[in-house]
Amino acid sequence: MSNFYHKVAVLAGDSWLHIHGGLAALTITEVAATLTVATLLIIYFSLLVKKHIIKTKLSPPGPVGLPILGHLLFIKPDFLQYVTKQSQIHGRIIKLQLGRKVYIIISSPSIAKQILKDQDAIYANRDIPVAAIKGTFGGLDILWRSNGPELQKLRKLVVREIMSNKGLDACYEFRRREIRQMVKNIRGKIGSPINLSEQIFLTTLSVTISMLWGGSLNGEEAKLGLEFKDRLEEFMKLMGEPNLSDIFPMLRPFNLQGIESKTKKHLSWFYGYFESVIKQRKKLGEGPKMADSKDFLQQLLELNQRGDAKTSVSMMEINLADKFDMVIGGTETTFATMEWAMTELLRHPNKLRKVIEELDAIIGDQNVVEESNLPRLLYLDAVVKETLRIHPPAPLLVPHMPIETTVIAGYTIPKNSSIFFNVWAIQRDVEF
Known part of the structure; x- marks a missing residue:
């Protein structure tokens, strides 16, 4: 009997151990699964929170x-x-x-x-803003063209062939002629009021046109130059004006502010003027000739006639580089810098007096300043650099992307x- 109870007790103990062993195994599995899911959830939400925090932290204020x-x-x-x-x-x-x-x-x-x-x-x-797209055949000029081999080629050719010391020296006589004409005009108006802004712009435009095409602004052409000034100022204002078509591209077809149509109107006038000059130059073969002088258009046309893809430019590139980047860059920015320089000198008579004293000492009061004198005019050079520092022509530069x-x-x-x-x-x- 005692043996029987002993066996029952053993069986009961074995059953108890078996049952609790199963329960223990089941509990461990559930706990492991729960911990795994909880860990994954914690990691997932931690990543979300971390991503949000990093994004918020790294975004510029x-x-x-x-x-x-x-x-x-x-x-x-x-x-x-x-x-x-x-x-x-x-x-x-x-x-x-x-x-x-x-x-x-x-x-x-x-x-x-x-x-x-x-x-x-x-x-x-x-x-590229819409206004620039309209004016540069989709941004194909040097200023707005996307980075790539074609842009690098065009930049290299313009800098190496045209803007080099040799290229600038080739049109020195054109610059000298226009500056002397300006001095003559101002001397002829001594004692009379002078519109300095108009005089500076006309001279800058005349120098640019002379360097580009060998032409000049005389008589009735000066009136055309003043119209050019008005249109250029309006055009630059349109280029910098916030445009809803740029901010909301879906609104571009509606031209809500009229910027595209106004830009197109000014461009039509500019291109009409430029095209007539270039056609005449191509027809004649060359413009007004000066000894050892070659304007930019001659140099560009020579690049066009090379026939080598690596060292030649197309007529569209000539039009864009010659008409826009050089005319606007050479006229508007130079004019603005000169106007600000004269404004600051008039506001600071003591600085103006130092410039005059330097000119008298280096040049003399009976001589005309030549480009070869510029390295010796250190104070004048400092005035120009200071003007560019406090009045940069493009205060926000051209936007990069x-x-x-x-x-x-x-x-x-x-x-x-x-x-x-x-x-x-x-x-x-x-x-x-």
């Missing part, structure tokens, strides 16, 4: 904008003043949202170096965003 419109309604009184003020508040790299466009404004020389030098290949493309998302100064810069460099603020920063 900036003012709070409105839904859809972003900061569009807050740009007062103009874009340069607005971004300069926001940079003073939020830092040297800020982000603005204008509709679907992301604008990154750089106000630091060290950050600008990272973009323009260290990662130049990524940021070498342009964000990255072809991929990158990290600059610890901040994420989105692909296809518009990158502006506030050189107006950088060059006035007392820390640099």
Whole structure:
């Protein structure tokens, strides 16, 4: 009997151990599965939170904008003043949202170096506004053309063949002629009021046209030059004006602000004028001849006739390089710099007096300044450089556009965003 109870007790113990062994095994499996799922969930949500935090942390700072419109309604009184003020508040790299466009404004020389030098290949493309697309056959000129072999070829040819010392020396006599004509005109108006702005612009335009085509502005052509001035100022204003077609591409077909149509009207006038000059030059073979002088159009046409794909340019490239980049770049920016230089000298008579004293000492009061004298006119050179520092012709430069998302100064810069460099603020920063 005792043996029987012993066997029952053993069986009962074995059953108890079997049952609890099963329960233990089942509990361990459930716990392991639960821990695995919980771990995966924790990792997943940690990644989400980390991604959100990193994205928020790496995105450049900036003012709070409105839904859809972003900061569009807050740009007062103009874009340069607005971004300069926001940079003073939020830092040297800020982000603005204008509709679907992301604008990154750089106000630091060290950050600008990272973009323009260290990662130049990524940021070498342009964000082309509609106004520029209309005027450059889809951005095919040197200024707006996308980075690539064709742009590199065109830049190299223009710099090496035309803007080289040899190329500039070839049209020295054209520049000398126009400057002497300006001095003669001003001397003839001694004692009478002079519209300095008009005089500077006409001289700058005449020098540019003379260097490009060997022509000049005389008599009735001067009136045409003043019309050119008005149209150029309006054209540049249209190029820099915020355009809803750029901010909301879906609105482009509607031309709500009329910028495209106004731009096209001015371009038609410019191209009509330029085309007549080039056709006449091609028909005659060469323009007004001067000894040892060759204008830019002659040099460009020679490049066109080479027939070598690596060292020749097409007629469309001649039109764009000659008509727009050289005329506008050589006229508008030079005119603006000269006008500001004269304005600052008139505002600071003591500085003007130093310029006059240097000219008298180096040149003499009876002689005309020649280009060969410029290396000796150190104070005048400093005046020009100071003018460019405090009044840069393009205070935000031409917008760059990255072809991929990158990290600059610890901040994420989105692909296809518009990158502006506030050189107006950088060059006035007392820390640099």
